[in-house]
Amino acid sequence: MQNPSVDEQPLLVERDENVAxxxxxRLLRLAGPLVASGLLQCALQLVSVMFVGHLGELHLAGASLATSLANVTxxxxxxxxxxxxxxxxxxxFGARQYHLLGVYKQRAMLxxxxxxVPIALVWTNTTRILLFLGQDRAIAAEAGAYARWLIPSLVPYVPLTCHIRFLPVMASSAVTSLSHVLVCWALVHKAGMGSKGAALARAISYCTNLSILSMYTRLSGACKRTWKGFSMEAFKELRQFAELAFPSAMMVCLEWWSFELLALLSGLLPNPKLETSVLSICFNTGALMFMVPSGLCTAISTRVSNELGAGRPQAAKLATRLVVCLALLEGSVISVTMILLRRFWGYVYSNEEEVVAYIARMIPVLAMSFFMNGIHTSLAGVLTGCGEQKIGARVNLVAFYLAGIPLAVLLAFALHFNGMARTSSVPKFKSF
Incomplete structure (x- = not known):
């Protein structure tokens, strides 16, 4: 986060270009490491899916559905x-109340x-849930086994997802991502655990990342002002934190859930193994590309909240205008790049020619989502910085659930576009 200077000059008309x-x-300095660390963290899920994908279509479909349910719930x-x-x-931070950062982090972890607790119970019953939703029995059984082996990952994920809000995680994420490949290979192939080993590998890698960040917090002088040790103050005002955390979760989840719901619906299409596998690969690709606008989202959220906390709303407005321009640029670059790579991208996940060809047809449509996602995510970061997550939740509810998903169902089941419907419908509405 930026440390606002006490004697920072006001924004003057004649200095607009220099200030901009x-x-x-400042935005790029914040977003750059965030994008890099986000890509590295996303690699954990992608590497696990890649290892499973080369075990066979059934394993890939099961792991894909389990990952979707784990993401949703x-x-x-x-x-x-x-x-x-x-x-x-x-x-x-903008108000220079640095000690509160450590207190807030502990409160969030609690x-x-x-x-x-309820999340683990849901994952334990994944097979039953998927069968109730009408999924193929073999795929549901494979997904249930994968989800149960994901439960240990919750233990390190809770403190890790709180730590990464504050700390420079690029180096730790790089170490974790590299080691994750070795852990996956050892568990999936060497230990003979198959897809279950890929799920367990995520827990081990999360522990590795968390251990590195915990050592950094304890040994680095950069955290002395913000981390004063464990405090009983963290147990106070839990309700107030939950009241902000709930709309924050809804703002994130309503978008995330819509894509995972589409993955579950793909299991109801003809040839569910193919449809589920391909759609999962597309969404995993989307998750990887999402890390770029996600870095901009966190950067603008930090800048807006810092400036509002310091009483400088005009500086927050300038940062908002600039981040939209950056989002348009990155969206264009990512979309064009993926279209150029569309015929080769499928081989990263599967050796099946049918899967690779299907992915090549899907990516141009998916590129629309990459472009629009940059604008949507950046503006969501502005709302987060302002503390207006409720507005973002309402917008996502309308865009995804009253427009995008109904259109996807219509295109897929009534007009028989199959998986193409799912990547073409939601992007149309997400930037509204």
């Missing part, structure tokens, strides 16, 4: 609740830990 350039550099909820820290800590 300075703000753009667990990871998205926890990450969304933790995003309340962006508002609280950003404004506390609330998130409580939420893990």
């Amino acid at each position: 350039a300075s703000e753009a550099k 667990g990871f998205s909820l926890l990450a969304g609740m933790a995003s309340a820290l962006d508002t609280l800590c950003g404004q506390a 609330v998130l830990a409580l939420a893990c």
Whole structure:
């Protein structure tokens, strides 16, 4: 987070160009490491899916459905609740109340830990849930086994998702991502655990990342002002934190859930193994590309909350205008790049020619989502910095559930576009 200077000059008309350039550099300095660390963290899920994908179509379909259910009922909820820290800590930092950052982090970990109890119960019953939703029996059984082996990952994920809101995680994420490849290989192939080993590998890698960040917090002088050790103050005002965490979670989850719901619906299409596998690969690709606008989202959230906390709303407005321009640029670059790579991208996940060809047809449509997602995510970061997550939740509810998903169902089941419907419908509405 930026440390606002006490004697910072007001924004003057004659200095607009210099101020804009300075703000753009500040945003890029914040977003750059966040994008890199986000890509590295996302690699954990992608590497696990890649290892499973080369075991066969059934394993890939099962792991894909389990990952979708785990994201819907667990990871998205926890990450969304933790995003309340962006508002609280950003404004506390802007107001120079540095000690509150450590207190807020502990408070968040307590609330998130409580939420893990029902999450673990849901994951334990994944097979029953998927069968109730009409999924193929073989795929549901494979997904249930994968989800049960994901439960240990909740233990390190709760403190980790709170730590990454504050700390420079690029180096730790790089170490974790590299080691994750070795852990996956050892568990999936060497230990003969198959897809279950890929699920367990995520827990081990989360522990590795958390251990590195915990050592950094304890040994680095950079955290002395913000981390004063464990405090009983963290047990106070839990309700107030939960009241902000809930709309924060809804703002994140309503978007995330819509894509995972589409993955579940793909299991109801003809040839569910193919449809589920391909759609999962597309969404995993989307998750990887999402890390770029996600970095901009966190950067603008930090800048807006810092400036509002310091009483400088005009500086926050300037940062907002600049981040939209940056979002348009990155969206264009990512979309064009993926279209150029569309014929080769499928081989990263599967050796099946049918899967690779299907992915090549899907990516141009998916590119629309990459472009629009940059604008949507950046503006969501502005709302988070302002503490207006309720507005974002309402917008996502309308865009995804009253427009995008009904259109996807119509295109897929009534007009027989199949998986193409799912990547073409939601992007049309998400930037509204």
